[in-house]
Amino acid sequence: MAGASRRGPYICGIDAAMDVVSGKWKGLILWELNAHRVRRFAELRRGLNGVSEKMLTQHLREMEADGLVHREVYPEVPPRVEYSLTVHGRTLNQALAPLGAWGSERIQREGSEVVDAAGA
Amino acid sequence: MAGASRRGPYICGIDAAMDVVSGKWKGLILWELNAHRVRRFAELRRGLNGVSEKMLTQHLREMEADGLVHREVYPEVPPRVEYSLTVHGRTLNQALAPLGAWGSERIQREGSEVVDAAGA
DNA sequence: CAGGATCCCTTAGGATACTG
DNA sequence: CAGTATCCTAAGGGATCCTG
Numbered sequence: 001m002a003g004a005s006r007r008g009p010y011i012c013g014i015d016a017a018m019d020v021v022s023g024k025w026k027g028l029i030l031w032e033l034n035a036h037r038v039r040r041f042a043e044l045r046r047g048l049n050g051v052s053e054k055m056l057t058q059h060l061r062e063m064e065a066d067g068l069v070h071r072e073v074y075p076e077v078p079p080r081v082e083y084s085l086t087v088h089g090r091t092l093n094q095a096l097a098p099l100g101a102w103g104s105e106r107i108q109r110e111g112s113e114v115v116d117a118a119g120a
Numbered sequence: 121m122a123g124a125s126r127r128g129p130y131i132c133g134i135d136a137a138m139d140v141v142s143g144k145w146k147g148l149i150l151w152e153l154n155a156h157r158v159r160r161f162a163e164l165r166r167g168l169n170g171v172s173e174k175m176l177t178q179h180l181r182e183m184e185a186d187g188l189v190h191r192e193v194y195p196e197v198p199p200r201v202e203y204s205l206t207v208h209g210r211t212l213n214q215a216l217a218p219l220g221a222w223g224s225e226r227i228q229r230e231g232s233e234v235v236d237a238a239g240a
Numbered sequence: 241c242a243g244g245a246t247c248c249c250t251t252a253g254g255a256t257a258c259t260g
Numbered sequence: 261c262a263g264t265a266t267c268c269t270a271a272g273g274g275a276t277c278c279t280g
Contacts, residue, residue, distance in 0.1 A: 013223030014147040014216055020226070021219075022142060024273070027134040041242055052274050057243055078241045079280080088226075095222035096134055099141075102215035103133030106140070106208075144253070161262050172254050177263060198261045199260080 017095070020066050025051050025059050027096075030085070033069065034093045038084045068092060137215070140186050145171050145179050147216070153189065153205045154213045161201055188212060 010016040021027065025048050032047045033039055039047065045056055060083060063069040068089035074080040085093070130136040141147065145168050152167045153159055159167070165176055180203060183189040188209035194200040205213070 010223070010227055011148060012151060013220035013225075013227065014151065015223065016227050017219045017223030018141070018147055020223075021138070022272095027138055028131060031132060031134065052276095053243065054245090054275085055273065058273090073242095077280095079243090081242065092222055095218040098215040098218050099137045100133035102212055103130070103135065103137030103140075105133075107130055107133065107136050172256095173263070174255085174265090175253065178253090193262095197260095199263080201262065 017092070020063075020068065020092070021096070023059050023062065025055060026063060029056075029059060029063065030068070030089065030093050030096070033083060033085045033089065038082050041081055041083070044083065063089070137212070140183075140188065140212070141216070143179050143182065145175060146183060149176075149179060149183065150188070150205070150209065150213050150216065153203060153209065158202050158204045161203070164203065183209070 008019075010019070021030075028048050029044065032044060036043075036047075041056070041060075044060075045051060045053070048056065060069060060071070064071050066088075067086055070084050070086050070089075072082045072084070074082070128139075130139070141150075148168050149164065152164060156163075156167075161176070161180075164180075165171060165173070168176065180189060180191070184191050186208075187206055190204050190206050190209075192202045192204070194202070
């Protein structure tokens with residue numbers, strides 16, 4: 001599968017986590033599913049403004065394979081599929097929180113000087 | 121510049137943080153510099169087994185531009201350059217810690233069943 | 241509605257050779 | 261030693277069309 005996770009031998013935890021999170025929309029999908037608990041395909045598409053059907057499907061499938069997302073199919077017509085986070089998805093979201101905070105701070109001070117506390 | 125950070129408008133903190141961390145070796149560089157405090161180019165290369173000179177330079181330059189890494193050049197011969205983390209680099213490392221822990225746990229249970237606590 | 245299939249473009253990543 | 265320059269491949273991402 002194209003774009004699937006490596007699942008290869010990892011050097012460290014960051015490595016393994018990044019492997020699972022890398023992908024243009026995965027962070028947002030996590031965010032969306034965490035905020036709404038349950039979302040349908042079309043709802044997610046609207047939430048992730050600009051994502052193509054292919055990419056959304058692909059990311060969703062990878063995240064499902066990685067055990068982050070649960071996919072519930074209702075055998076109805078018209079078809080209905082609901083996505084939600086698994087417990088792993090939720091713990092990942094929590095682990096991501098500090099990083100999100102760091103990023104937010106970074107956005108705040110965008111443009112200000114960059115400190116240097118290197119060797120000095 | 122190829123592979124440079126977007127620095128574009130970010131949707132959320134995760135987005136901004138991921139932008140700065142994405143890159144095959146950045147996590148490891150952060151790790152190396154955090155562990156050793158100061159590293160020379162060749163030392164980093166050895167630490168990051170398999171990285172090419174080009175990629176190491178490229179990543180280092182991007183991280184420098186992002187204010188994560190400090191580059192100290194000693195005008196000697198033979199040339200000597202020392203890399204270290206800035207305070208931003210160190211806080212990023214701290215923000216990354218929970219994610220690293222999550223990834224480590226994930227590696228541990230590799231192969232075990234993937235829980236499903238979705239809609240149920 | 242949800243998504244599979246296909247084609248195409250852009251980007252990340254890497255090998256190698258050369259230089260201050 | 262610490263890069264820079266160049267070339268190449270692989271993977272990520274996306275548009276569009278088609279189907280259960």
